[in-house]
Amino acid sequence: MWNMSRAGRGNRGEYRAWMAALIAAAVAGVGCATGGTPAMPGAITPVASIDTRVSWILRLEQQRILRDAQPPAPVDPTAPAAATPRTPPATAPGGPVVMAPAREPDLALLLRDSEPAIRARAATAVGRVGIVDEGTELLRGALADPEEVVRANAAFGLGLLGSRDAAADLLPLLADPSFTVRARAVDALGLIGDATAAASIVAASGDCPAWFASLLPDDEEYPKTPEVIEVCRSALYALVRLRDFDALARLTLDADGRPVSHWWPVAWALQRIDDPRALPALRNLATSAGVYTTAIALRGLAARGDAEALARARELARSANVDFKVRTAAIALVGRVGGSDDASMLVEMLFDEPPGSPLALQIVDALGELRQPDSFNVVLDGLASPQPAMRAAALRAAARIDPDGFLFALSGLGRDRDWSVRAALAEVLADLPPAAVTPALVDLSDDEDARVHPAALRALAAVKVPDLAERLRVALQAADYAERATAAELVAEAKLPDAVALLDEAYTRGQTDTAYAARMAAVEAIARFGTEAEPTLRRALADRDWAVRARAASLLRELGIDAEPLRPAPLRVAESFFSSDALLHPAYSPRAFIETRRGIIEVALDLVAAPVTVATFIEQVRSGMFNGLRIHRLIPGFVIQTGDPRGDGTGGPGYTQRDELSPVPFLRGSIGMARAAFETAGSQWFITTAPQPHLDARYTNFGRVVGGWEVLDQLAPGDVIERVRIWDGFELR
Structure with a gap:
């Protein structure tokens, strides 16, 4: 049985840390609808309650507007024309910012609310709304807010808006007294992509190499203490986004070109920047005792086809005691740069693996990369596997190893019973001689399952049918x-x-x-x-x-x-949803329990970073949408993905969701919304099986695994999500 008290404990404070400040302010007598504000003469709008102001922010953010449209005022044709500013000025004449409780749903007013938490959340909303010109001007003003949380959120919001004009406004924040503000400013400069900011980022990160050297390779703590380390982490990621290897090297390499640390973010940055000058450092990092560091370095070396790392990769690939993530990365490198002896080694390893396991699939893919004729028959045996993913992998590998032998073998095979394998076949045939494959592709384009048609159509285009x-x-x-x-x-x-x-x-x-x-x-x-x-x-x-x-x-x-x-x-919900207790005052931080044949994964959902995404996910769970769906995508060391009713990666619920991008990082076990482009999330979601910083602030992060880690590591392509249920503190359903 699950420990319901622990699951529900999710601690009300996880969500209500933000709301607590608002509620405390209301109790202390800050003007609100229930706080005894005296009636004012004339047509003055009453001060809204804190809950109302929060609901305004959430609704405006989802509607992607800065304020509600105002009806046009009556026009007196005899009156002279006058231009009245749409939004009051941010400062009083000759004075500081004027703070007052907002009286109407307008993010410009909410950015100057008397409550710091309201101002902070409004700053996030302005960034998410995405109106670049006005939003940038509004957030520029918020960078001078006396509260660090407001400055931090304003900086991050400018990063989401992406205006190059804002880079100069962010640079002074690199010396802000708050390390959190500094980190968000660095994040924003990376998101904006102004390469001229790299030198300033390095100058503000002078002590980072020493801090990196103090950390263990697999240290995943977030946020790190002391807080300056988070500034350093952000600097690594920003310099990668700015594509500046020289600047990155100043933070990550010593005078001899060796990495100053084996901490995994250092390895990730050197791998992700994709510069050949990083190869010596990556070879060094591939000897790390850290799982993440070693796997990341090996993947970087594989991407560059680095033969000098082959001996290390062979050693790790053969070792059954090495972490799965490291072995799959090592096998990928062997497949990229190995030879006939390596193919023999991989064939022996394949016999020891359960059919359809992620490691077996990686081995088959590597054999396809090596293209050694002696492995053809072993790979072809995979076509008899009961696992569709293995049959598809065998098709791809066999066609690479011996195209003619593959076509001959294919002529004796019947139609595969699984649509996904037939779609994979169409993809494989696209790279073979047109005359030999066109009849089969025409048949696949008329397949009884429409999910095969897109792959067949692309293949017909590739072979240029008349x-x-x-x-x-x-x-x-x-x-x-x-x-x-x-x-x-x-x-x-x-x-x-x-x-x-x-x-x-x-x-x-x-x-x-x-x-x-x-x-x-x-x-x-x-x-x-x-x-x-x-x-x-x-x-x-x-x-x-x-x-x-x-x-x-x-x-x-x-x-x-x-x-x-x-x-x-x-909106796909009534406006009343944004003022509901379920959204504003949940009794507990909800947990999701994902049931598979391999066990149960427990996820804590993040109502602070992504409240509407979480609410929609809970709605989808309770409708039974995910029950019985396949894990249609699994990339070792990256993600497992599900939530597609079609099972081909193109399906969804019939509506899209708004992105709720945040600084919350994608670490191992983070759960995020999959999407094809910005603002297209629907029902597909993924869980990261290792840290993935390139997803940060690009995909909605709405929770993290807190139990069942061993189950996450055992999942394989084609595994079924038997059921998902939500524990809300009262019931599991």
Whole structure:
């Protein structure tokens, strides 16, 4: 049995640390609707309660607006014209910022609220809303707030907005008295991507090499103490985003080019920057005692095809006592740079592994990379595996090792019983001689399962079948939205003479879909035709799905056409949801229990960082949406992913969610919302199986594993999520 008291303990304070300051202020007598504010003469709007102000922030953030639209004032035709500023000035004439309880839903006013916690949360909202010009101006003012939490959130919000003009405003914060503010300023400079900030970041990080040297390789504590280490961590990640190896080397390498530390973020930064000058340091890091550090270094060396690390990779790949994440990374490197002896070693290892295990799949992939003829028959045996993932891996590897032998073997095979293997076959055939594979691809394009069609269509385009144009026109009328989305992409790639008209019609055809994917694909495809796309893109500015609106505006701006999506973004819940106790005053921090045949994973959901995402996830769980779904994606040392009703990575609930991006890092066991582009999250979610800093502030992080770690490590592709339930402090359902 689960320990319900521990699960519910999630400590009310986990969520209510933020609310506590607000409630305490209300009890102390800060003006609010229940706090005895005297009535004022005239038409003065009453001060709103703290709960009301919080609900305003959450709603405006979800609607992607800074304030509610105001009805136009009556016009007196005899009165002289007067220009009244939409938002009151941030400061009194000649004086400091004026702080007062906000009286209406306006993030500009809420940024100057008398409550620091309100101002801080409003700063986050301004960044998430994404109105760049006005939002940047508002947050610039908040950088001077007397409260560090407000300055920190304002800095991070500027990073989300991404205006290069804000970089100069952030630089002074690198010397802020608060290390948290410094860290958020560094994060923001990395997100903005202004390469000129690298020197300032390094100058503000002078003691970081010494701090790095004091840390153990696998230290995952967050936030670190002393707090200056978080500034140093942020500096590593920001310099990677700025693509400045020289600046990164000043923080991570000694005078002889050796890494100053084996702490895993140092290894990640040197691997992620993808610079050949990092190879000697990565070879050193591959000898680390740390699991994360070694695995990260090996993957960096594999990406660069570094043969000098092969001996170390062989040693780690063979050792059954080495952590799974390290072994899979070592096997990947062996596959990239090894030879015939390595293929023999991998074949021996394969016999010792359970069929379909992640390690077995990595071995088969590596054998495909090595392309040694002696391993062909062993790989081909994988086609008889009961595991679809293994059969698909065997198809890919066998075709690489011996294309002719693979085609001969394929002629004697029947139709695979699993659609995902048939889709994988289509992908494999795309790289083989057209004359030999076209008949099979035509059959796959008519497969009884529509989930096979996109892969078959792409393969037919790759082998350049003569009737491709007609096939694409037919596919644009398909019932399945994923097939239509693929056809739209291929129409643009093929540059059909009537492509613009076809794609405009495809966008219209997608209006009947509950899913956004076909409309999004049509919008992105038509934009490749320049200003001819403008009429369709302008229509898409008012699409019923916010994600399509936002993407259309972005594409128009890329074409040099000024555009903004229609706001507010549509809500899929009543406005009363944002003032509900379930959102504002949950009794406990909720826990999710993810049940699989291998055991149960317990996740603490983060209502502070992602309140609406958590509420939507709970709604989806209690509808039974995830019960019986496959883990359709598993990449060793990266993520496991599920939540797709279709099982092919393109499915969802029929609506999209707004991103709730935050500074919360993706460590091992973090749970995040998967998406194809910004603002397109639906029901697919992933759990990271190792730290993934490149996901930070790019994907919504809404919880972390707190139990069942051994189960997480045992999951394999194709495993089923039998059931997910929520413990809310009162019941498990």
